[in-house]
Amino acid sequence: MDYETIVGLEVHVELRTESKIFCSCPTTFGAPANAHICEVCAGLPGALPRLNKKVLDYAVMTALALSCEVTKESRFDRKNYFYPDLPKGYQISQLYAPIGRNGKVEIEYSGKDDSSEQRTKTIRIHELHMEDDAGKLIHDPLENVTRIDFSRCGVPLLEIVTEPDFRSAEEVVAFLEQLRNMLKFLGVSDCKMQEGSLRADVNLSVRPIGEETLGTRTEMKNLASFRAVAKAIEYESERQWAIVKGGGTIARETRRWDEEKEASFSMRKKEDAAEYKYFPEPDLPVMRISDEKIETIRKTLPELPIEKKKRYIEQLHLPAYDAGILTSSKPLTVLFERTAELGGDPKEASNWIMVEFMKILNDHGDNAEDFEMRQDSLGEIILLVKDGRISRASAKALLLAAYEQGAIPEEFAQEHDLWLISDKEALHPIVEKVLQDNPKALAEYRAGKVKNKQFLLGQAMRETKGKADPSILAGVLQECLESE
């Protein structure tokens, strides 16, 4: 008997607002412990939450980007539980009227068996809601004490809950990559898994193929990378199937993924799961979101990666593969679009980025999602080549200099004398010299060994240190050969 894995995700995204969701403390990551707290986020008596409007705007933007229905009368609810990192004794979240519902995302992914084949699938979004983050417990084993950093309290979070639509780790990772990319394009989050600004919990169950009802699911936490997500899904599927096959039952529980051991461990059983006593948050008024407001926000939505990709393929005639790579990173699309605009040739711009620029990124161990280079440089370099002012070889050197040192192409070419020699008079003596220095090759050419012409051209180019305009140099050589 064969089985299938059913996965649903709960993704927490930290929003990149300057201040927290319910107070004006900054959200800066990595500040000293408890540097950014006030009476509101530290839960002092008498303090009241006040919603940061930016958070609501970001939530609506994200809801629209995920094709969700935006809730016209959305409100907050309190989720009550005790934990030392939760100063108020409750989290302000949304249960009854979340900001977005019934969305969908189309994902593209490679199948397990045939990686060259691209498949697509629609993942339904159950809901999207806003909430405040908790603080962090820091255990000090040397002194055997636990300290609490409340600075993260009140950092705005979006929780995106999918329907159980995933059937493999590949689908899940493709979704997460696409989601991360989309959120970065929207500019609502940094989505850094290492810093915890994107966290995914995996709800997973297994069932024999053909079975309709869902099996008992477990929830897995502490997945710090996409790789961990994939590993954890494979591990958990196998663990559950082994139990089911052996006639056992799956315990409804929360499990913790151990990255080092590459295994998951039970954290708590459902029976001792907390009773959250949700009820409407009385300190915050209902958020009434008008159609006008939704339309205003819709208009500010940037072109999303999936739309860009389509446009690159259909209007700019880029190969699907290139369009996919370019739209996998916001900075890459910015570079590409500016380069194509300056150079006037999207295909040329794409080729330069796909080959030369990617090579530079790789050689430097840099990330395509997070690099810095003057936007105009590559376009200017392409123009210099097009105008015959520099060679392709010089262009590569220029691009490297632009990336490494922020060199301005025109200035750098001037300083390093990279300009092509296109003056026939200047090239003539060089060619003459090459012919004199290579009598044997010349003699053979005259005897009919035509390919020696290529050799002589190469020698001449070497003599100019690669700076001669190739076609003019070839013309001069031809003239010299014919004249003698």
Place this chain on the structure above:
Amino acid sequence: MTNEAILSLTAYELAQAIREKKVTSEEAVLAVFKNIDENESDLHAYLSFWKEESLKQAQACDAIVAGSTDPEGLPPFLGVPFAVKDNLLLSGRRSTCASKMLEDFVAPYTATCVEKLQAAGAIIIGKTNMDEFGMGASTEHSYFGTTYHPMDKNRVPGGSSGGSAAAVASGSAFGALGTDTGGSIRQPADYCGLVGLRPTYGTVSRHGLVAFSSSMDVAGPIARDTRDAAAILNVISGADEKDQTSVSSPKIDISAMENYEVAGKRIGIPKELLGQGTQTEALEKARAYFASNGAEIEEFDMPILAHAVAIYYILSSAEASSNLSRYDGIRYGYRDPDATDLSELYTKTRSSGFGLEVKRRILLGNYVLSSEHFNDCYRQAERAREKLKRSFEKAFEKYDLILCPTAPGVAPELGKIDQDPLASYMADLYTVPASLAGIPAVSVPCGTFREGLPCGVQLLAPRFGEQEILGAARFLEKQQRKGAGV
């Protein structure tokens, strides 16, 4: 002016006298503290007060008056000694909420309404006793011991703002801020012969008011007369960006209160609030004053009121159980010294840090919010609250005002209330309807009755109807002065 003469003034009158240099703020503060020295041990109205700082502030106020060329342009309460309930934060001062949990808690910021009162020139001389976290109706639920009724030491002053009422009634303050969730301003004002105003929900910012039931908590005045109540409200009201449930509201026209036209007013009395055991002499007196001056008075049915107490206790306890979760012994306040692990830290801290009544409400709140009972308790109560609001809206289509008792009778004797918690909850029947509806209500004295104790009546109006109820209350006040030959 003699101390006695000073202490007989209202806050409004004292401010006027200070501006006109008939008396100094320093004299007023000294008079109040002499009164405190003499009576506080019998009263226990205050949890903390500060004489030296108050005197310094008074001297500063007097200097401002002395240097002013435009006395009428001075802040309205310049130099007047006020008290505030201990659940309203005042920066640098202990704010205990009469709880062991916050015995040593020093407020790091000031509540908006207190800040506004200070900006109006008031001198805050101390923080008053209360039922722990506002839960109770007698001040007996204070961790620091009960407050006594200023006119009868065997009786309670009411609660939860009992300390504020006792201070104002006894001459230990010229006015005070209380807070009202289910009647905690109106009922002690009623027992102590004062005016207690519960403003429309949201007109006074809750920032810095230690939360009991967020959807019903409001701060408001406990005052010597209706003009003081109006003047204090004008100072403390206003939308506040630190409280997103706050709203701006029209200011009270105090001089217009004097010309309140009773003739032709339609006044309704809900029959459900005239139940057995209710002392209605004050109500009858008020009814007669209104009727003889041309108002149309009618009794009417409002059946939902039979459920008001249940709705109130379900919703307020639910919110309280959540609002009080922050007192966990982790960051501030009481922490049990013997706990050995986290679970014990929570349990022991909260078991010994909270008093009996607070724990009763937390348990009740947890019960009604549990997944098992949420729908049949909390949701039902929420729906019933909406129905009650609509019933009021309907009633106010017909009536300009609603008239009813504030409490079942005069101030009860000490120790009587806690014997039967349910019976004591039922005594809140008269005050909780306005709390649930978010509408303004004022309790105004209507004479003294059994054993010479004061008793008042309550007037209710639609949201932002403060001008209406204060005008009508001013009318009752003046009628009684006439009756008393004043």
